[in-house]
Amino acid sequence: MVELSRRQAIEDVASDLFREHGYAGTSIRDIARALSVQGASLYAHVTSKEEVLWAIVDRAAARFEAAADLAEVDAEARRPGDPAEAFAALVRAHVAVLTADVDEASVFVHEWRALGPEHRRAILERRDAYQDRFRGRIEDGMAVGTFAMTDPSIAASTILSAVNGVAGWYDPNGRLPAERIADHLVDLSMRMLLNA
Amino acid sequence: MVELSRRQAIEDVASDLFREHGYAGTSIRDIARALSVQGASLYAHVTSKEEVLWAIVDRAAARFEAAADLAEVDAEARRPGDPAEAFAALVRAHVAVLTADVDEASVFVHEWRALGPEHRRAILERRDAYQDRFRGRIEDGMAVGTFAMTDPSIAASTILSAVNGVAGWYDPNGRLPAERIADHLVDLSMRMLLNA
DNA sequence: TGGCTAGCCTAACGATCGTTAGTTAGGGCG
DNA sequence: CGCCCTAACTAACGATCGTTAGGCTAGCCA
Numbered sequence: 243m244v245e246l247s248r249r250q251a252i253e254d255v256a257s258d259l260f261r262e263h264g265y266a267g268t269s270i271r272d273i274a275r276a277l278s279v280q281g282a283s284l285y286a287h288v289t290s291k292e293e294v295l296w297a298i299v300d301r302a303a304a305r306f307e308a309a310a311d312l313a314e315v316d317a318e319a320r321r322p323g324d325p326a327e328a329f330a331a332l333v334r335a336h337v338a339v340l341t342a343d344v345d346e347a348s349v350f351v352h353e354w355r356a357l358g359p360e361h362r363r364a365i366l367e368r369r370d371a372y373q374d375r376f377r378g379r380i381e382d383g384m385a386v387g388t389f390a391m392t393d394p395s396i397a398a399s400t401i402l403s404a405v406n407g408v409a410g411w412y413d414p415n416g417r418l419p420a421e422r423i424a425d426h427l428v429d430l431s432m433r434m435l436l437n438a
Numbered sequence: 439m440v441e442l443s444r445r446q447a448i449e450d451v452a453s454d455l456f457r458e459h460g461y462a463g464t465s466i467r468d469i470a471r472a473l474s475v476q477g478a479s480l481y482a483h484v485t486s487k488e489e490v491l492w493a494i495v496d497r498a499a500a501r502f503e504a505a506a507d508l509a510e511v512d513a514e515a516r517r518p519g520d521p522a523e524a525f526a527a528l529v530r531a532h533v534a535v536l537t538a539d540v541d542e543a544s545v546f547v548h549e550w551r552a553l554g555p556e557h558r559r560a561i562l563e564r565r566d567a568y569q570d571r572f573r574g575r576i577e578d579g580m581a582v583g584t585f586a587m588t589d590p591s592i593a594a595s596t597i598l599s600a601v602n603g604v605a606g607w608y609d610p611n612g613r614l615p616a617e618r619i620a621d622h623l624v625d626l627s628m629r630m631l632l633n634a
Numbered sequence: 635t636g637g638c639t640a641g642c643c644t645a646a647c648g649a650t651c652g653t654t655a656g657t658t659a660g661g662g663c664g
Numbered sequence: 665c666g667c668c669c670t671a672a673c674t675a676a677c678g679a680t681c682g683t684t685a686g687g688c689t690a691g692c693c694a
Contacts, residue, residue: 248641266463267552270682282683283642291682352548356463390629396622403603404596411595426592433586434626438634444671466652478653479672487652 249287251277253301256294257345265295265349265356295353296361302343302350303368309335310375325383326432332376333431334424336405341412341420348409373398380435389435401431445483447473449497452490453541461491461545461552491549492557498539498546499564505531506571521579522628528572529627530620532601537608537616544605569594576631585631597627 255276259268270291271281288294313335314328321327340347354365377398383389405427412423451472455464466487467477484490509531510524517523536543550561573594579585601623608619 262551264460264462264551266460269680271680279641280643281681282644282685285683286641355458355460392625393622396619397626399607400600400603400623400626403606404600407596407599407602410599423592426589427596429588430593430596430630433630435629465650467650475671476673477651478655478674481653482671 252284252287253294253298254345257298257343257349260295260298260353261345261348265353292356292358292361295349295356298346298349299354299357299361299365302339302346303365303372305339305342305346306336306350306372307368309339310372314375324388325379325386326388326436329376329379329383329435330428330432332379333401333405333428336402337408337424337427338420340405340408341414341423344409344412344414351406351409373402376402383435387437390437392435397434401434404430448480448483449490449494450541453494453539453545456491456494456549457541457544461549488552488554488557491545491552494542494545495550495553495557495561498535498542499561499568501535501538501542502532502546502568503564505535506568510571520584521575521582522584522632525572525575525579525631526624526628528575529597529601529624532598533604533620533623534616536601536604537610537619540605540608540610547602547605569598572598579631583633586633588631593631597630600626 252273256268256273259272259276262268263272269281270284273294274281274284277284310332313331317324317328317331354362354369357365377394380389380392380394380397384391384394408423408427412420414420448469452464452469455468455472458464459468465477466480469490470477470480473480506528509527513520513524513527550558550565553561573590576585576588576590576593580587580590604619604623608616610616
């Protein structure tokens with residue numbers, strides 16, 4: 243574990259603690275203790291507690307967005323106009339980001355409620371836009387008959403909830419490597435959608 | 439909204455606030471303010487803040503357990519030995535409890551982390567046992583060929599995450615009645631499992 | 635050698651936390 | 665009337681919260 247910058251180290255342990263005890267359940271002094279430092283010392287690197295939360299959530303959101311961008315480009319290059327391929331790529335990319343840093347991703351999934359009104363609104367907008375990408379691909383697949391009829395909004399929301407559930411039990415040192423987990427989630431997601 | 443007892447009213451507003459801001463993010467005085475009462479006044483009805491959380495979580499857990507009991511008996515009466523019927527009944531019962539009191543159910547789903555060590559352990563045990571009921575039915579279905587091969591543990595956990603996601607967007611005054619939502623979730627869950 | 639910088643320290647601020655103690659107001663009932 | 669019960673009150677406790685201010689130290693570079 244190389245420590246790139248002090249600021250990064252703070253966000254790393256904050257992610258861990260926010261995930262375990264929540265934002266409100268974690269004090270500045272808790273974060274400092276994990277770094278063997280006094281609470282007040284953190285303010286040399288950070289302007290407020292909420293700024294730390296926002297940095298984590300914003301970075302996680304950006305990771306999900308960038309991974310989805312790349313996944314859609316890749317899928318289009320491999321099998322142009324294939325909604326099943328595109329959707330599977332989205333799910334696989336999502337699992338990859340989720341498992342690459344479970345702490346960060348869990349904070350993104352659960353702790354956005356603790357953000358102030360403007361940051362909260364901003365992240366909800368981005369979350370909606372992200373969910374719309376999934377929904378759009380489902381609609382594409384329904385239009386060409388690849389996917390069975392269903393409510394695309396509910397399906398997108400349900401699949402994202404299902405995939406995010408991985409954050410609750412994934413263990414980087416566990417039995418299953420991240421890619422096998424992604425295989426399972428892609429499989430289960432596609433079964434929900436594909437026409438029999 | 440009939441107020442059965444003062445204690446019940448406290449747990450109701452506590453469920454609402456815990457769901458919105460989390461346990462740690464909600465103070466005793468916040469709960470009291472929602473009841474137009476001083477913070478200290480609550481201690482005539484309650485012994486501690488955590489006791490309130492435990493009461494909510496324990497009651498919600500009991501509701502899910504009782505609904506699953508009934509669902510399994512019903513399914514067995516309707517179509518004895520049919521794993522698909524049994525599993526569908528479990529999912530439908532889960533959605534019914536979830537939508538009957540979203541606040542309470544959301545607190546159960548998200549805030550068990552805030553419980554003390556012994557309550558936390560107890561609720562995790564019950565959650566595991568509950569999840570095992572879903573997993574067991576999946577294994578039954580796989581054994582007789584009704585359900586397609588998959589990892590039953592991952593499937594159970596994923597389906598429960600998917601269904602719990604409903605707590606994030608269900609609106610009792612919304613467009614979709616709870617039973618139509620249950621229809622969707624049963625449909626999506628069964629598609630994940632059924633052999634094509 | 636001297637200064638710059640990064641990183642940490644101690645001390646303290648006002649606010650808020652969960653909780654306890656003791657008291658008061660009002661309604662039902664003997 | 666007097667009694668009790670329910671439900672609220674005010675006041676305060678010690679602890680902890682996020683945050684600010686100001687000072688110290690060790691390493692690097694000129």
